[in-house]
Amino acid sequence: MHIEQRKQTPYVFYGQTTSLCEECMGLVPAKILIEGDNVFYQKRCERHGVQKTKISSDTGYFKWCKDFQKPGDRPLTYQTRTEHGCPLDCGLCPDHEQHSCLALIEINEECNLECPVCFAESSPMRKKNLDLKTIERMMDALVKSEGEPDILQISGGEPTIHPQFMEIMKLAKKKPIRHLMVNTNGVKIASDKEFVKQLATLKPGFEVYLQFDSLEKEALINLRGVDLRTVRKKALENLEEANISTTLVVTVKKGVNDHEMGAIIDHALGYKCVRGVTFQPVQDAGRNEGFDKNTDRCLLTDIRRAIYEQSDVFKAEDIIPLPCNPETISIAYGIRDGRKVTPVTSLIPQHDLIAAVPNAVSFEKNKELKQRVIDLFSLSSGDLNTAERMESLLCCLPEIPVLKNMSYDNIFRVTIVQFMDRYNFCLANIKRSCIHFVTPHGQIIPFENYNMFYRNGLVEQMRGRLKKAG
Ligand code: SF4
Numbered sequence: 456m457h458i459e460q461r462k463q464t465p466y467v468f469y470g471q472t473t474s475l476c477e478e479c480m481g482l483v484p485a486k487i488l489i490e491g492d493n494v495f496y497q498k499r500c501e502r503h504g505v506q507k508t509k510i511s512s513d514t515g516y517f518k519w520c521k522d523f524q525k526p527g528d529r530p531l532t533y534q535t536r537t538e539h540g541c542p543l544d545c546g547l548c549p550d551h552e553q554h555s556c557l558a559l560i561e562i563n564e565e566c567n568l569e570c571p572v573c574f575a576e577s578s579p580m581r582k583k584n585l586d587l588k589t590i591e592r593m594m595d596a597l598v599k600s601e602g603e604p605d606i607l608q609i610s611g612g613e614p615t616i617h618p619q620f621m622e623i624m625k626l627a628k629k630k631p632i633r634h635l636m637v638n639t640n641g642v643k644i645a646s647d648k649e650f651v652k653q654l655a656t657l658k659p660g661f662e663v664y665l666q667f668d669s670l671e672k673e674a675l676i677n678l679r680g681v682d683l684r685t686v687r688k689k690a691l692e693n694l695e696e697a698n699i700s701t702t703l704v705v706t707v708k709k710g711v712n713d714h715e716m717g718a719i720i721d722h723a724l725g726y727k728c729v730r731g732v733t734f735q736p737v738q739d740a741g742r743n744e745g746f747d748k749n750t751d752r753c754l755l756t757d758i759r760r761a762i763y764e765q766s767d768v769f770k771a772e773d774i775i776p777l778p779c780n781p782e783t784i785s786i787a788y789g790i791r792d793g794r795k796v797t798p799v800t801s802l803i804p805q806h807d808l809i810a811a812v813p814n815a816v817s818f819e820k821n822k823e824l825k826q827r828v829i830d831l832f833s834l835s836s837g838d839l840n841t842a843e844r845m846e847s848l849l850c851c852l853p854e855i856p857v858l859k860n861m862s863y864d865n866i867f868r869v870t871i872v873q874f875m876d877r878y879n880f881c882l883a884n885i886k887r888s889c890i891h892f893v894t895p896h897g898q899i900i901p902f903e904n905y906n907m908f909y910r911n912g913l914v915e916q917m918r919g920r921l922k923k924a925g
């Protein structure tokens with residue numbers, strides 16, 4: 456008689472979350488499955504069936520992230536009530552677990568480019584500019600929520616072409632905001648030296664967040680629609696001359712520019728004004744021409760691997776999960792001397808570093824060091840702030856006497872920010888989101904939810920469906 460044998464699953468069922476159906480954007484249950492080195496969400500939508508999507512290509516790192524979760528910092532006020540749950544109550548509603556480490560205010564919709572990849576769907580045809588009064592209301596809403604906001608990023612559209620751009624920046628400088636940034640494609644910075652001089656008057660506590668996706672023509676045409684190599688070069692030269700702190704921001708698309716992580720880090724180190732590079736996989740939201748889930752998605756773990764394989768500046772163990780929201784942000788800090796970068800993690804004895812991980816059981820041994828590591832590896836940034844936090848961490852390590860009087864010029868930071876989209880959305884992680892948009896109505900909305908549900912009005916349809924059903 457044939458006796459059938461039970462079979463093992465070809466995966467480990469690691470847990471469960473709530474994600475999104477990739478067809479209808481409805482909330483659906485998602486099993487978290489581990490298969491070797493890869494982690495998948497297996498989602499089940501009543502209407503669209505089962506969907507299986509890779510969310511990590513490094514199981515060890517995926518599990519490591521859990522050890523980095525720390526207690527969240529709550530904002531001072533909430534703008535909405537918790538009624539129907541995410542993403543319908545943004546926000547912030549009292550159910551949110553993290554304050555705004557970084558807030559964005561979009562001052563216009565117009566842009567001097569029309570990139571094939573643009574979550575804001577900006578273009579030269581969209582002429583809307585917010586007036587100064589509305590923008591001040593938005594800043595005040597952020598200050599009310601945060602007290603002293605860590606970072607405000609002025610964004611758009613292309614913010615530098617707003618007719619009152621400098622007035623807006625000066626207004627922000629009058630508010631109790633620790634660090635002010637402008638999020639720009641660099642076109643105006645490349646072509647207008649007088650404008651760069653005006654930007655320099657915003658120092659200290661000011662930084663340019665410069666779009667910088669590639670050093671190659673083909674990749675720039677794929678992502679931005681035009682060959683911007685000369686614009687990028689000129690913009691960086693002008694920022695270097697004015698010594699304006701700059702972060703290079705790289706949107707990463709698989710097969711387009713994911714081979715350039717090392718080259719871009721190396722390029723960044725050629726400029727004294729560059730404080731770091733931020734890599735962001737394409738978020739599938741807004742305008743994202745011809746995006747194919749199967750060929751174009753790049754994961755945080757793919758970028759992390761590419762960084763340590765393509766560059767010898769940071770090793771794998773230097774690029775660690777950000778305690779505020781470990782699964783979506785990784786960060787590496789280095790101390791810079793010209794082109795030479797010493798990863799801060801390499802200065803901390805390995806056992807102390809492990810002890811400093813927020814959830815490590817042995818942290819009691821060195822509570823002070825633990826707190827200072829967490830403080831440094833949090834998203835708050837800024838001229839004095841980051842340098843002071845770095846110095847305060849290093850003071851915990853008496854065997855390193857040379858690193859006193861750090862300034863922001865000595866910092867070099869590599870960050871990977873993976874904004875969630877229909878593929879990797881996780882209800883738990885959205886509650887930990889610490890990068891938020893401030894709306895003209897004074898709401899504060901997590902970056903991902905704003906781009907997927909609020910900007911396009913989808914949230915209204917979802918609320919309407921809920922009302923009909925209930
Ligand atoms: S994402 Fe945050 S603010 Fe938005 S509904 Fe969920 S808990 Fe509330």
Ligand code: SF4
Nearest residue numbers: 566570573577612640
């Ligand atoms: S991605 Fe930036 S530069 Fe490109 S169209 Fe959008 S706002 Fe303009």
